[in-house]
Amino acid sequence: MLEQVDYIAQYEHRTRSDLIREALRRYLDNFKRTKPAQANFSVTTLETCETMGNTLS
Numbered sequence: 001m002l003e004q005v006d007y008i009a010q011y012e013h014r015t016r017s018d019l020i021r022e023a024l025r026r027y028l029d030n031f032k033r034t035k036p037a038q039a040n041f042s043v044t045t046l047e048t049c050e051t052m053g054n055t056l057s
Contacts, residue, residue, distance in 0.1 A: 002016075009019045 005016055005019060009016045012019070
C-alpha cells in the first residue's frame with residue numbers, strides 16, 4: 001500500500017505525510033458527518049497535534 005501512496009504523492013508533487021494527513025482529515029470529516037453522536041473529537045485537535053509535532057521535530 002505504501003508504494004501506491006508514494007506513487008500518488010509523487011504524481012501530485014506532495015510528501016507522503018501531506019497525502020496521508022489529507023486522507024485522514026477527509027476520513028475524520030466524513031466520520032463526524034455520518035456518526036455525529038460518537039464523534040467526540042475535532043479536526044482542531046488534530047491540527048494542534050500537527051503544530052506540536054512540527055515544533056518538536
